[in-house]
Amino acid sequence: MSAPPIRILLADDQALVRGALAALLSLEPDLEVVAEVGDGEAVLPAVLEHRPDVALLDVEMPHLDGIAATARVREHVPGTRVLIVTTFGRPGFLRRALQAGASGFVVKDTPAPQLADAVRRVHQGLRVVDPQLATDSLVAGESPLTRRETEVLLAARDGSSVAAIAGRLFLSEGTVRNHLSAAIGKTGAANRAEAVLIADGNGWL
Template sequence: MIRVLLAEDMHMIRAALSALLRLEPDIDVVAEVVRGDRIVPEALRTRPDVAVVDIDLPGVDGITASAELRKTLPGCRILILTAMGQPGQVRRALAEGIEAFLVKDAPGDHLAEAVRRTAQGLRVLDPELVAAAIEYGASPLTPREATVLREAAKGAPAEEIAGRLHLSTGTVRNYLTSAITKTGARNKIDAVRIAEDVGWI
């Protein structure tokens, strides 16, 4: 029996995924969480063989939570659920050693097979997803530029970002200008959109 932890914040999607997996005679959903920061505690409590993790979760994002899970419970395999439009996130996950991905719009019967393959330690990679990740390449943003852009994505003005990150307002503006240039954006809002679309922030 393959024990599965399911991490998905959208209630209807989580219920549907759970129902699909519970139909399988060799799969048991032992835990369901709605936040990334609940993955490790629940995994330690329930000891799943596979964690099926949505890439976008509140609290802690799916990749960060998965990387922590790999360190804390190395025997638990991870299957990331992602959208086709997030090649940067796929590159980030691959860099963390996660090698199983399922595209969210894949046919329902692919889920159980992906869980089985992941449990066996096999790679589950959508060729189009990998090709997109290679095409977009690594993020051109420095870690500090990405942090400033993430704060800007929340609607914070430069002065507020500066206060949060203990930087001068001028330095924050310089980081934003650099991020706009590197993403090929027209302005800050466009830079946020581009970086979010490809998974750089």
């Protein structure tokens, strides 16, 4: 008697990508896509309903990103393993995803047979990480930003004024300026816009 197929949940905000992944994985006789969702907030309810063996999550999704969704899944349904499948192969994302409890991290241009194999290995309890990303992560190192500096840079992403950021984060304007100045120094940027770009590019935000 053959083993039951590995049950998979897919989460990606791009319907075409989600559909393509579902079609590719469904070609494998030992894999079965049991649920698909389009945003991070919907991941945990779908996992609770369908109890997949493996959840494939994108990083950048509306309402809740894939890394935060990973932490939720691992906290509430530890029997479901998480494999991050993303366009954004950034070292900081890899580090944060593993810290959140993901069992694997691969990029979307991974060939279909390798992706299917990654699902199987994660299901077996193994860790699967894109080798180039693993190397880049070691080179890039930990984020130099404190939690508050990260929050301030995130709030500065949309070009908000210091006053607006201060109001949003319940900080004084002087404190916001100090955090922005520290973040600019730590990233080696010329200004806060460049600091946001550098931190974003490394996956620190």
